[in-house]
Amino acid sequence: MATNFIGKPKNRVDGRDKVTGTAKYTAEFHRPGLLHGVVVSGTIAKGRIKNIDTTAALRLEGVVEVFTHINTPKQAWLDLSYKDMDAPPGEPFRPLHNDKIQFNMQPVALVVAETLELAQYAATLVKVEYEVEEHRTKLADHLEDAIDGDGFRAGFVPPKSQGNFKKAFSNSEVQLDVEYFHGAEHHNPMEMHAATVFYEEDGSLTIYDKTQGVKNSQHYISMVFGLSKKKVRVLSPFVGGAFGSALRPQYQLFLATLAALELKRSVKVELTRPQMFSFGHRPITIQNLKLGASPDGKLKAISHKAFSETSRFEKYVENVVNWAAKLYDCDNIEQVYKLVRLDMYTPLDMRAPGGATGVYALESAMDELSYKLKMDPMELRLKNYSEEDKSEGKPFSTKTLRECFQKGAAKFGWEKRNPQPRSMKKGHDLIGWGMATGVWDAMQVPARAKAEFSADGTLTVGSATADIGTGTYTIMTQIAAETLGLPLEKVKANLGDSDLPFAFIEGGSSTAASVGSAVQKVCEKIAKKLLKEAGKIKDSPFKGANPEEVIFADEMITDKINPSISMSFAEIMESRELEKINKKYMLLPNMLKQNKYSRNTHSAVFAEVKVDEDLGTIKVNRIVSAIDGGRILNLKTAHSQILGGVVWGISMAVHEDSFMDHTFGRFINHDLSKYHISVNADMPEIDVVFVEEPDMVVSSVGAKGIGEIGMVGVAAAIGNAVFHATGKRVRSLPITQEKAMT
Amino acid sequence: MPEYNLNVNGQSFTVEAAADTPVLWVLRDHLRLVGTKYGCGIGQCGACTIHLDGKAQRSCLTPVSSVENAKITTIEGLSEDGSHPVQVAWKEADAPQCGYCQAGQIMTASSFLRENPAPSNEEIRKAMHGNICRCAAYNRIEKAVAMASEKLT
Ligand code: FES
Ligand code: FES
Numbered sequence: 001m002a003t004n005f006i007g008k009p010k011n012r013v014d015g016r017d018k019v020t021g022t023a024k025y026t027a028e029f030h031r032p033g034l035l036h037g038v039v040v041s042g043t044i045a046k047g048r049i050k051n052i053d054t055t056a057a058l059r060l061e062g063v064v065e066v067f068t069h070i071n072t073p074k075q076a077w078l079d080l081s082y083k084d085m086d087a088p089p090g091e092p093f094r095p096l097h098n099d100k101i102q103f104n105m106q107p108v109a110l111v112v113a114e115t116l117e118l119a120q121y122a123a124t125l126v127k128v129e130y131e132v133e134e135h136r137t138k139l140a141d142h143l144e145d146a147i148d149g150d151g152f153r154a155g156f157v158p159p160k161s162q163g164n165f166k167k168a169f170s171n172s173e174v175q176l177d178v179e180y181f182h183g184a185e186h187h188n189p190m191e192m193h194a195a196t197v198f199y200e201e202d203g204s205l206t207i208y209d210k211t212q213g214v215k216n217s218q219h220y221i222s223m224v225f226g227l228s229k230k231k232v233r234v235l236s237p238f239v240g241g242a243f244g245s246a247l248r249p250q251y252q253l254f255l256a257t258l259a260a261l262e263l264k265r266s267v268k269v270e271l272t273r274p275q276m277f278s279f280g281h282r283p284i285t286i287q288n289l290k291l292g293a294s295p296d297g298k299l300k301a302i303s304h305k306a307f308s309e310t311s312r313f314e315k316y317v318e319n320v321v322n323w324a325a326k327l328y329d330c331d332n333i334e335q336v337y338k339l340v341r342l343d344m345y346t347p348l349d350m351r352a353p354g355g356a357t358g359v360y361a362l363e364s365a366m367d368e369l370s371y372k373l374k375m376d377p378m379e380l381r382l383k384n385y386s387e388e389d390k391s392e393g394k395p396f397s398t399k400t401l402r403e404c405f406q407k408g409a410a411k412f413g414w415e416k417r418n419p420q421p422r423s424m425k426k427g428h429d430l431i432g433w434g435m436a437t438g439v440w441d442a443m444q445v446p447a448r449a450k451a452e453f454s455a456d457g458t459l460t461v462g463s464a465t466a467d468i469g470t471g472t473y474t475i476m477t478q479i480a481a482e483t484l485g486l487p488l489e490k491v492k493a494n495l496g497d498s499d500l501p502f503a504f505i506e507g508g509s510s511t512a513a514s515v516g517s518a519v520q521k522v523c524e525k526i527a528k529k530l531l532k533e534a535g536k537i538k539d540s541p542f543k544g545a546n547p548e549e550v551i552f553a554d555e556m557i558t559d560k561i562n563p564s565i566s567m568s569f570a571e572i573m574e575s576r577e578l579e580k581i582n583k584k585y586m587l588l589p590n591m592l593k594q595n596k597y598s599r600n601t602h603s604a605v606f607a608e609v610k611v612d613e614d615l616g617t618i619k620v621n622r623i624v625s626a627i628d629g630g631r632i633l634n635l636k637t638a639h640s641q642i643l644g645g646v647v648w649g650i651s652m653a654v655h656e657d658s659f660m661d662h663t664f665g666r667f668i669n670h671d672l673s674k675y676h677i678s679v680n681a682d683m684p685e686i687d688v689v690f691v692e693e694p695d696m697v698v699s700s701v702g703a704k705g706i707g708e709i710g711m712v713g714v715a716a717a718i719g720n721a722v723f724h725a726t727g728k729r730v731r732s733l734p735i736t737q738e739k740a741m742t
Numbered sequence: 743m744p745e746y747n748l749n750v751n752g753q754s755f756t757v758e759a760a761a762d763t764p765v766l767w768v769l770r771d772h773l774r775l776v777g778t779k780y781g782c783g784i785g786q787c788g789a790c791t792i793h794l795d796g797k798a799q800r801s802c803l804t805p806v807s808s809v810e811n812a813k814i815t816t817i818e819g820l821s822e823d824g825s826h827p828v829q830v831a832w833k834e835a836d837a838p839q840c841g842y843c844q845a846g847q848i849m850t851a852s853s854f855l856r857e858n859p860a861p862s863n864e865e866i867r868k869a870m871h872g873n874i875c876r877c878a879a880y881n882r883i884e885k886a887v888a889m890a891s892e893k894l895t
Contacts, residue, residue, distance in 0.1 A: 015833035018841030019848060020824040021777020021817035028776035116771055117760065190781045190789055190842040190876045240779075240842030241876045273782050469840030469877045636836045640879060644839060647878030672786040672874065681871035683880045 003485045003553045005478040006701070009635035010488065013474045014238075014467070023238045026210045027194035027270040034196070035064055037259050037269035038119040039252070040109035040126045041278060042101050045135035045665025046343040049099040049108060049128055057122035062114040065263060066126060069108070072096040072258060081223040085216045085505050086247040088346065089151035090314030095251045096258070101130065102312060103345040104666035105278035110255045112267060135343035137665040139284050139309050142340045146307055149317050149337035155443065155508055156317045162325065162390065163332030165290075168301035172292025176369050180289065180361035182715075182733035183657040184309075185282040186667070187350050188677065191240020193279075194270035195256035204231040205260060209253050211236050212246045212466045213505030218498040220249040221257055229498075236496040239468040243648075244349035246468070247507050250279050277670035280348025281658055283309040285320060285357050289365035290334075297375045297383045303334040304362060310339045311346040318347075318354030323439050324362050325391030326600060328384040333391070343665055349507060351648055352708035355440050356715065360652075360733065363436035363716035368729065371421075377435055377720065378405055378414065378604075389598030397597035397697035398704070400628040401437070404604040404691050408626030409435075411687055412606035421727035429610040431621075432725025438603035438713030442630065442695065442704035443510040444589040448501030449518035451480065453526050453581045455573040457555060459486055461522065462494035465503035465515045469644075470707055471637030472511055476519050478634060479701060483523035485553035493519075501584060509601070509705030512633055514587065517699045522585035527552045529583065533576045534567050541565045599698050601709040602628040605649075607717040608684075611725045616741035620650050620718055624687045630704030631694035638706055642688045645710020651678040652711075653718035654734050746806050750775065751819025761807040766790045768806045769816060777817035777845050781874065788873030791846040792816050798853035817845035820852060827893040828852045828886070835886035839877035847873045851887050859894045861887070 017023035042049075054066040075094070076082065082092035095107050109126050113119035136142055150158050169175065191210065198206040205227070211217045214234040222229045239246060256269040271278075285308045292301035304321040321335040350356075370377040385402060388395045409415065417433045418424055424431040449463040461480045467473045476493035480486075494500060495515075503515050524547070531550060534542040534557055542550065542557060542565075551558045557572070559565035572578075608622040625646050632638045655676040661668045669675045688710075694702025715733060722740060723729050730739045743758045750773060757772045764783075769775045769792070781789030783802045790802040793815035820826045824833075828851050831837075838844045847870065854861070854869040861869065866887045875883065 011833055012836060012838065014841070015836070015838060016824050018838035018844055019829040019832045020821075021775075021845045023841050024776065025779075025842060027780075028770070030774060116767065117763065188876055189840070190779070190787065190874065191840070192780065239840060241840040243876070270780075273784075469838075471839075640836050640839055640877075640882060643881055644878040647880065651878075671784060672782040673784060677874065677876065678878065678880075679871050679874055680880045680883065681867055683867075683884070686881055 003481060003487060005482045005488060006633055007631065007635065010474065010478060012471060012637060013477045025191050025238050025240045026196055026208045026236065027268060029196045029208045031198055031266055033266060035112050035114065035265055035267045036116040036119045037110050037112045037256055037267050038123040039107045039255060039269065039271060039275060040111065040123050041105040041275060042108045044101055044130045044132050045104040045137060047101050047133040048131045049101065050131045051129040052109065053127040056125040057111055060118065060122050062118045063122045064112045067096060067110040067259060069096045069098050075224050076226060084220045084248050085213060086349065088153050088314045088316045093313060095254045103343060104664060105275065107251050107255065110259060112259050112263065135665045137342050137344055137660055138662045139307065139340055139342065140286060143307050146338035146340050149339045151315050151317055153317050157319055157322055159321050159335035159337045161334045165301050165303050165332045165334035168332035169290055169292040172300045173295050174293045174372055176291040176365060176372060178289050178365055178368060178731060180287045180364060180731050182285060182357055182360065184284050184660065185350060185652065185656045186277050186658050186675065187243045187245035188276055188675065189241030189243060189245055192271045192273065192276060193250050193252050194268065195253040196268040197256045197260040198266045199260045199264055205257065207232065207234045207257065209234055209236055210239060210246050211249065212239065212242050212468055212507055214496055214498040215464050215502055216505050217249050217253055221253065224254065225257060225261060234498040236466060239466055242468040243351045244353060244507060245280065247349055247505050273672060274670040277658065277667045279345055282350035283316065283347035287361040289361055291365055291369050293369060293373065297373050297380050299328050299330040299384045301332040302328065302330050305336040306358065307338045307340060309342050309344065309347055311344055312341050314346040315339060316347040320354045320358035322391065323355065323359050326389050326598065327386060327437055327439055329386040329390065330384065352440060352711045355708060355712045356652065359438060359712050360715045363713055364719050367434065367720040376419065378409060381437055392598050394596065394598045397599045398630060398693045398695040399602060400691040400693050401602040401604065404602060404626035404628050407689050407691055408604040408606050408624050411689055412624040414606060421724050428613055430613050430725040432609045432611065432721040434717050434720025434724050435604065435606045436713040436716035436720060438605060438709055440509060440601045440709045440712050442513065442599040442601050442698045443508050444513040444699050445504040445510050446588050447503045447514040447518040448584065448586045449515065449522040450501050450584045451522040451526050455579050457570055458490045459484060460492045460494065461519050462500040463503045463515045463518060464498055464500040465495045465511055466506040467495060468506060470511065470641060471634060472515065474637055475512055475516055475633045479516055479519045480523050483520050484527055486555055509707040512703040512705050513699035516633065516701045516703055518585055518587040520701050521587060522583050525583040525585060526581055529581050530569060530572055531557055533578065534572045537575045542567065594697055597697050601704045601706065603709050603713055605713040605717040607721040609718060609721040609725055611722060611740060616737040618654055618722060618735060618737065618740055620654065620684045622685045624689065625710060626689040626691055627706065627709060628691055629706040629709060630698060631702030632690050632692055633701065633703050639688050641706050642710035643686055645708065646686050646714055647678050648711045649714020650718065652733060653715040657734050746810055748809065748814060750814045751816060759806050762805045764802050765804045765806055765809055766801040769801060775816050775818055779842055779845055781843065788850060789843050789846040791849040793849060793853055796853060796856060798850045817849060820848065826852060828855065828890040831886040831890035831893065835882050835889055837879050837882045837886040839879050843873060843875045847875065847883055851890065855891055855894055860891055
């Protein structure tokens with residue numbers, strides 16, 4: 001069939017827009033008279049604003065207004081009104097709400113002027129005097145103050161223990177007790193956060209916001225400013241990367257909207273790169289892993305404890321310690337998750353939140369155990385392979401991890417590994433081979449979609465989801481085209497517009513399974529309607545036919561048994577005098593069915609590193625990532641997703657570190673020269689292997705979602721390879737030259 | 743404020759701007775040529791790369807007063823319809839993910855390939871290493887440059 005597209009390596013449908021510069025991002029929408037807002041960032045971590053002097057700024061011609069907590073009209077009083085779909089428990093931050101400073105680089109004023117240059121200059125003239133209070137920002141210094149990491153948050157599973165860890169651990173012949181650490185990280189999408197708010201004649205707002213969920217931004221603005229949703233339209237057709245940073249409405253959205261409403265003019269606020277370090281990061285964790293095993297490698301006891309950071313005002317929780325019970329067949333598992341309240345902004349979901357870090361520590365510890373046991377690290381994993389999720393006592397909906405190990409190892413050449421550390425030298429370089437497992441959730445969330453089929457043979461589908469580079473436009477197009485049997489060129493997918501039917505924020509790798517299925521279902525409804533109409537045509541061979549008896553392909557309906565019987569869509573539309581067929585669909589996950597299973601993606605990651613024996617410089621040389629991600633909807637974009645995830649893992653392992661100066665309580669390497677991320681020259685050879693098994697429990701399209709899984713496990717595999725190369729175990733990320741040497 | 747006559751994508755423009763205004767902002771805010779991106783403003787990411795007389799330059803560090811006599815080319819002027827061999831290869835290789843860094847990548851690659859139409863992989867890496875892609879499409883970008891070079895030679 002010429003209209004089969006799912007799974008094929010199709011080119012991105014928005015590729016042309018992205019290579020010609022015509023794809024427009026948030027800060028690039030314009031109308032005459034648009035004002036520019038520049039945010040003044042605070043310079044202390046805790047205290048209050050004693051005085052804020054805006055007179056010099058306001059004196060400049062062309063400066064329209066300076067908003068501070070003093071002249072900002074009070075917005076909604078209830079915390080609830082500030083809660084967005086991704087908010088952790090607590091009281092969300094309210095920009096310009098009062099004189100209180102809760103974190104460094106907190107926005108303290110918005111300068112609005114006719115030009116960007118003027119606003120930037122005027123912002124330097126705003127003088128703020130503070131009453132400084134003592135702050136605390138260093139996690140390690142306050143562990144005794146830790147509180148339980150609990151509370152309700154979408155996707156968060158409060159840790160729970162099983163069996164009797166203490167007893168089993170003390171009875172274990174082989175024991176390991178180690179501590180792991182990793183630094184903070186910032187998302188740093190290439191596009192800055194921005195909001196462009198157009199103030200319409202009737203007082204309604206058309207807002208372009210950098211967001212992973214237009215409905216979330218719309219909801220937030222309507223609640224905070226007390227506006228009917230009809231008066232707030234949020235758009236985000238292209239997102240220049242987000243990785244979690246745009247899950248929650250950030251302060252640029254609040255500030256630009258505030259200014260637009262107050263001034264009754266259109267306003268744009270675009271943050272600067274340093275300000276991209278001011279609203280949420282991957283929190284530092286300090287993790288303790290205790291593993292107890294019998295001499296043959298059977299795990300008897302696992303304890304995974306983590307201390308992590310949160311703000312004073314919200315309790316940011318993520319799944320850090322929950323993974324061992326999913327990965328390993330072990331009866332006695334202890335999970336402890338603690339948070340320390342610090343004077344910083346609430347941490348923020350960042351690609352594979354919790355998983356990337358928790359699995360890093362777990363899989364590093366497993367590697368350490370394998371050396372203690374004198375066992376091959378992969379064999380140790382296979383020995384303890386879980387056929388069911390111990391934490392929930394449920395089977396997995398699908399799990400191809402075993403094949404991932406086999407195929408990944410074969411591709412990598414794992415069997416040629418000399419188990420002895422420092423044994424694989426090449427000239428000056430110590431070569432190390434390491435491996436690790438990855439795991440992430442396969443989620444489906446409610447989603448709506450609509451579709452319109454026109455007499456000219458074109459189909460438009462829409463859902464208020466996002467494409468943050470993930471390929472959502474493309475898979476929506478592929479699914480719609482294949483389901484109805486149209487060429488790709490005749491399908492248009494719309495997203496990133498709050499006028500479209502509801503979709504959840506694009507996060508947690510849930511979009512393909514959720515929106516993808518909704519699109520499939522709404523197209524099935526169109527197909528059904530076409531068949532019904534076909535049946536009404538005089539002497540129709542399809543009279544009373546069921547959708548199961550026919551095929552929708554190549555722009556026609558064909559009888560399954562007798563393919564010579566067919567009718568083109570055009571013929572049906574024409575004979576029935578139909579201009580358009582419109583359908584809507586609401587996808588609600590079948591919880592009854594889904595709850596019978598644990599739903600996860602997995603990966604097996606193999607890494608080769610080269611460490612210069614004299615200098616300690618580390619080069620990741622080669623990665624093989626074998627992925628259990630269900631059915632792959634587009635081989636090309638999926639491959640890109642995994643590549644991206646792997647590079648994020650490399651970057652986490654050896655580069656990224658948001659460094660806080662605790663004297664000021666501020667991240668100080670807040671630009672792209674000092675915050676290191678992987679670049680082209682760092683790239684190893686990366687092989688991606690998909691071990692596909694359609695997961696029909698997670699979604700009717702068989703997909704499990706792959707945005708995060710590519711990253712999980714990579715940092716551990718690299719750390720393990722560094723140990724194999726050097727014989728030195730570095731238990732802290734990033735693994736820098738100094739750490740590898742000393 | 744001084745006025746500058748600029749030649750951008752074969753068209754003449756007169757803009758009024760302070761002498762030290764980066765070309766990036768003249769393009770984006772004055773001329774509304776927003777294909778050229780702001781990624782850092784300090785010459786570290788390459789998102790703002792344009793051509794000055796055919797050579798790749800970072801527009802965030804280039805003051806408008808210095809480009810009056812140059813021919814400026816932005817992503818919008820690289821080809822009429824996305825048919826430049828680099829753009830074609832970019833689509834085919836799935837180099838763009840979110841797309842934000844890609845104008846800069848493409849401008850760097852196209853200027854590089856003009857000078858060195860048949861580069862080795864090592865040369866490609868060297869040429870491209872100053873352009874950050876947070877979506878990390880690097881391996882695909884490398885492949886796209888190689889594909890484009892095949893088409894060019
Ligand atoms: S914006 Fe010019 S190099 Fe980053
Ligand atoms: S494609 Fe997103 S930053 Fe390069």
